[in-house]
Amino acid sequence: MTAALEFQGVHKSFDGNPALVDAFFLAERGEVHALLGENGAGKSTLMNIACGLYSPDHGAVRVNGESVAIDGPLAANSLGIGMVHQHFKLVENMTVAENIAFCHMSASRRESLNAVRKRIAEASRDIGFEIDPDRRIDTLSVSEQQRTEIIKVMMGGADILILDEPTAVLTDEESTRLLDQLKSFAQQGKSVILITHKLREVFSHADKVTVMRAGATVEAGRDPGELTPVELSRLMVGEAAPSESLELSAGGDVVLELKNISAKRANGTTALDDLTITLRAGQVYGLAGVGGNGQTELAETLMGIRHMESGEFMLSGQVLKRPTPRELRRKGIKTIPAERYIYGLAGDLSVMDNFVVSHLSSGRFGPAGWINRRAILRGTTEAIADYEILGAGLATRSRLLSGGNAQKLVLAREMSGDSTVLLAHSPTRGLDVRACAAVHEYLREACKRDVAILLISEDLDEVLAVSDRVGVINRGRLVGEFDAPVEREAVGQLMVGHA
Amino acid sequence: MQALSLSFLRGRRLTVEVRQKIDFVTRIAIALGAVLFGLGICIAILVSRGVDVSSIYDEFIVFTFLNSAGIATVVVQSTPLVLVGLAAAMAFRVNYWNIGIEGQLFMGVVGCTIIAYFDIGPESLRLPLMFVFSILFGAMWALPAALLKLRLNINEVISTLLLNYIAFYFVLNQVFGPWRDPKDNFPHSPRYDDFERLPKVGWEDVHYGLVVVGLALFFVWWLIERSRFGIQSRFVGINPRMVLAIGLPLSTITLVSALTSGALAGVAGFTIASATEGRLTFTLAAGYGFSGIVIAFLAANRPLMVLVVAFLMGGLYVAGESMKVFYSLPDALVGLFQAAIVLSVTASEFFVRYRLRMAHYERA
């Protein structure tokens, strides 16, 4: 039977950075097809091509066997493709009915708002959802908002339903209900594509599974019944890399404690749920977990740009109330942020400027009124040498450094000067093997200088290779803690399993 | 442009994409090309008004730049332009849109006029006092909008603009009222005394305003290149999100930038009033606000480039003035030229920031 949706040899880069490399995917009607992979694997990018928001650099896209060029959301809709995105495409201060009405696909211009409302009521009855068309989106719970998105897509006449991480924001009960509903859609002959990173869902509700990693398809269209969880998680997170030798440290005094912290995201979902993390001097604490489980919010809290709703922030025994980034830096808490060019570096400014900027207030580079240029030049040159930052002249714009070298620059800046705590958030994202090894070495060195390090990473290999102690975060909760040496399978299971 | 499906390019699609990198040479080439295009439009406008091309060449190049008297006039005209250019640049580089330069300039002149009118201080100190007061009054006029932005998040474009009008009417009030010159009853303040005027250097009308400009350039250079503030403020304009994460004092940086901007505008007023006009009039600020913005934009907020651009702009002004007289063209001409150049350059930035790309769909 001809496939409902097929991708073959699809490539996509974002201005030089590859996101999809020769990707392949085939979904048929009448089944729930899970698309599995970690963050950055390419699953969302691929499906965004299907719904018309992105266009591939090259490759074939086929719907019902015919090659198509999907111009935009309207074209996708006319092909019967409808997508429920991870970040809902809803206008918060409009009602459900208005949100559905403004979409070309779900409501025609000739229909009055009242007619749209009636159709919404019908559709929600058919599907089995309850939704009040006159409520404003910002008064709805997240699962209700999601239902709005699903109704919108169904009212648009979609045959091929794509859902991007739909259960990420739902409770267990809501998830099960949704998945059951998706199964019944499939039974009605639709093609349901479920983008997920949760193994449990794949085994409980999917008819087929395709796994992607680093922009490529590593396994396509397998029946989950033929696979064990271990095999599937290995496909997702990759084989164990040869481990770097490790001198373990039991860690000194407790330096920083985040106790029972909770935080909510802007859309109301819980990001951190009563989480407690303890960092000790001279120890690397690695936090493993699939992206989107609260790591970003934890990092933001540690950086001072997010205030937690409850819990305590304790530094060397002292409670800090609503600390600002300045305060935290002055107290020695440094960060290597995940988004290098957003929080870490100013791309258009020189290597020198980027290195020096956080150290100016310490007086190391001269008083406020007359900076000591020679000291800056010397300091930057030393840093470039110490950290082997290649391709960097003092005046080179930091944007021109390769990923690895840019990261080393951030490291150089954050690790010079007094630090007591270092947060490394996905420090080797996008770096090649050599650069990774270099970063890991510097982290271990900082450790030797008694810095307490929190490594947050979605790369399990990295966490296992570098950490003295490993914690696993899942849905904002700490679901496991291990002292090194750590068993990979155990951690992997906790990461992709169910909290 | 999101999805231009051109029918003769089957299976392809044109999209707009954000560029991550652009090399310096291309960037400069595009900008220069745009400036030339803008100048071309200016020439076209002149030609359409009956000016012939050779006269344009004579006026703009020969009489202005290839002639001692011409250059001297340009230097005089450029003096306040450099200062307002610096004023605009100091604000814009931290994304603070200070459109109130004209008002701050006026208040700067009010400041010096206070010294002159009330004969404050001994004669030898008169000029320095006027200079200092122009700084104080200019900065003072920039303060309210900055505070409103920092405390209440009120858009500084509108607040500084409204303050422009308030300053203007205040000046009108003074020159039609308490400060009206009793000698001729015209709406301007009494002439400044000779010791209250910036003396000439000896080359045509060029005056010691050059020293003031030199001081200002040095000050700005020091601020941007040699103070802590300089390095920190660079990040505000380029990556504001990083600023907060790194813990830089964003409010202080914005405030200092706004006040410096106002002070420089005030000083520009000082040079105009003390050297050229010799008194407070209500027309002396005309056009300097927008000129400052244009100069800062074309100079990409860099002080040395401001010097160059301001000088060229001075040439434009001078040539424009004589064209106005000769061919009876309206006052607004220079503003129109500036607008044409700015629109041309800003439109060209599209090609710097974005890239048009073709997507291929394979038919299989």
Add this chain to the structure above:
Amino acid sequence: MDFLTHWLAFTPIFALPLIAAALGLIINERAGLLNLGAEGIMLCGALVGVIAFIEFDNSPALGFIFAILAGTFLGFCFGFFVVVLRTNQVLTGITFVFLGIGLTGLIGVPWVNKAFSALDPIHIPFLTDIPVIGRFLFGQDIVVYVTFGLAILVWRFLYHTRIGLRLRAVGENPQAADAGGINVEGYRLLAATLGGAFIGLAGGYLSLVIAKIFVEEMTQGRGWIAVALVIFSRWRPWRAVLGGLLFGGIEALIPRLKATGYNIPQYFLEMAPYAVTLAVLIYAAVQMRSGQDAPRALGTPYVREDRK
């Protein structure tokens, strides 16, 4: 009594350019466009209106039509720059102001300083003569009543039509609108053009009815006041009408006060509209600390393939 009657009678006249411009700006801003060029567009509308009036045998109708067309054209140009070429909205807006001043200065010379009388107020036999409020309510010229009707139309358009709904979606969340199949660029261009029409009307009224003459730079900051008025009115048409009347009242007060012969410093009076606008902005900011009412995507260009 007489003072009050005259003042009230003139208030809507002075208010009109502000209201019309504010309506146009509301349309712009609801779609996410910050149009700071209103001042320049208004000026061009004023000139073109006068040119058409004089050249077409003193026809006020044609004067207004051409003023509106001028505004529409310039609105479209502004939209082209900021939507298609994605230029910085603040810089482009300000440049358009000086473009407007420059163009009108250049082209307008033959028509400057020619006084005329364009439009008479209506007179309904019994109603207009009601003391105090008679002229205010029933003694205005036809454009005032039309504009009031337009305000209602704009309100209906934004809140009761599908196109208005889509336009608002574009201004609130362009990603959601795009995913919903809305042509974000198209809607923004439409908003820019339509908004320009209103601003052109404002300019035409200024020169044809209020001043009865075209003078260089005659808008005197009204465009900016209109921008502030939109913020103060929280992007709602009816509040823009009320706010406009307030400002118009202040403006109308100035000649009234001068006429009374009291010795009030003239230029402080002239300063009043701007100072009051500033005060109003402060008041509005204090009231809406969180800035919830502004369309969320105001001021930012939209690129679909911008990877987050």
